[in-house]
Amino acid sequence: MQTTPGIRRSLVEHSERGLVVTSETIAQGAGLQHKNTLELISKQHLSLERFGLVAFETRPRLEGQHGGGDVRVALLNEQQATLLMTFMRNTERVIEFKVELVQAFYDMARQLADTQRSPMSEDDIVAQALQITSARVKALESKVAQDAPKVDYVDTFVADEDLITIRTLASDLKIGENELRAILLERKWIYKQESSRWSEKEQRKKPIYRYSAMADKKNYFHAVLAHDAPRFRGEVMHTLKLTPEGAVAVTRLINQMRRAVDSLKGMEWAMS
Numbered sequence: 001m002q003t004t005p006g007i008r009r010s011l012v013e014h015s016e017r018g019l020v021v022t023s024e025t026i027a028q029g030a031g032l033q034h035k036n037t038l039e040l041i042s043k044q045h046l047s048l049e050r051f052g053l054v055a056f057e058t059r060p061r062l063e064g065q066h067g068g069g070d071v072r073v074a075l076l077n078e079q080q081a082t083l084l085m086t087f088m089r090n091t092e093r094v095i096e097f098k099v100e101l102v103q104a105f106y107d108m109a110r111q112l113a114d115t116q117r118s119p120m121s122e123d124d125i126v127a128q129a130l131q132i133t134s135a136r137v138k139a140l141e142s143k144v145a146q147d148a149p150k151v152d153y154v155d156t157f158v159a160d161e162d163l164i165t166i167r168t169l170a171s172d173l174k175i176g177e178n179e180l181r182a183i184l185l186e187r188k189w190i191y192k193q194e195s196s197r198w199s200e201k202e203q204r205k206k207p208i209y210r211y212s213a214m215a216d217k218k219n220y221f222h223a224v225l226a227h228d229a230p231r232f233r234g235e236v237m238h239t240l241k242l243t244p245e246g247a248v249a250v251t252r253l254i255n256q257m258r259r260a261v262d263s264l265k266g267m268e269w270a271m272s
Contacts, residue, residue, distance in 0.1 A: 011104040013075075017055060019108055021081045021101065023074040024061070029097040030088060034071065037084075041074050042264060044087055051079035053256070054263055078105045163222055163241040173254050180250075181211070187253070189217045190240065195233050208232065211240040220246030 011029065012021050027037040041054065048054055055075040076084060085098045170180040184190045190213055196205045210232050213221035223238035230237065242250065 011101060012108045014108065014112060015075065017075060018077060019105055019112075020055075020075040020077055021104075022059070023076065024059075024071065026076070026081065026084065026097075026101070029100065030085070031091070031093045031097075032088070034073075038072075038074065040087055041076075041084065044084065045260070045264065048076070048080045048083060049260065051083070052077055053259055054080065056263060081105075163224065163243065164247050165239075165241055169242055169247055169250060173251060175254065180254075183254070183257075184250070188214055189220065189250075190214060193233070197230050210237065212238075213240065217246075219243065220249055 011025055012019050023037050023041060024034050026032075027034040030037075041048065045054060056072055057075060058070045058072050061069070061071045081101060082098075085094065085101065088094050166180060166184075167177045170177040173180070181190075185192060190211050193210045193212065194207055195210070196207050198204075199206045212223065220243060221240050222243050224241055226237045226239060232238075
């Protein structure tokens with residue numbers, strides 16, 4: 001399956017997502033049915049999405065492919081495509097196509113670099129490098145100066161009016177409060193402690209819970225002390241609230257999870 005650089009480059013596309021290859025191209029090159037390739041992507045989506053979300057598009061079928069009309073294809077970046085090929089059985093054709101695909105990404109990247117590079121003298125190159133370095137240093141200094149009060153503010157004190165409850169954020173994200181807490185517990189952003197206290201109304205001990213932030217997520221949460229509430233294991237009870245930074249991070253997490261679910265639904269639709 002020897003190919004020229006021109007043909008190799010046609011395997012890889014330059015899109016708004018960068019350099020990508022379609023699942024249909026991979027299926028054709030590896031001698032597999034496109035349906036089976038999509039099933040493999042679905043099965044290994046968690047591993048693939050460590051290198052970014054897998055995007056999907058509806059396109060006309062490749063020439064020579066069975067069936068007519070449009071087909072839903074996955075768009076994989078270089079890392080995702082390389083990883084997907086490692087999940088395939090190493091037939092002679094698959095091994096050859098792995099080499100071709102790696103070369104195709106390399107050729108396309110080099111071609112793009114060549115087209116974007118303009119002839120420069122040695123003095124121009126040195127001057128440009130100095131300008132870039134100086135600009136980066138100034139940008140970093142500016143960011144450090146801007147972030148310093150913000151970091152100090154989050155680490156030392158967060159006013160109540162700047163906090164948001166988990167219930168409020170759950171409502172804004174259109175998700176149940178208990179479901180959001182369960183996600184944060186499962187992702188190990190927070191942890192739960194249990195105790196009990198006597199209920200005069202019910203004349204029995206009732207379980208009570210206290211949620212706290214994991215050590216590496218302290219900047220996302222703030223424990224608001226409740227001195228007038230009954231003690232929790234001999235300590236002051238607190239209510240866990242989200243800082244502005246935490247609210248942004250949780251929103252990003254939920255949106256990523258929703259996009260992943262939508263992608264899976266899209267693959268299921270394509271294979272139905």
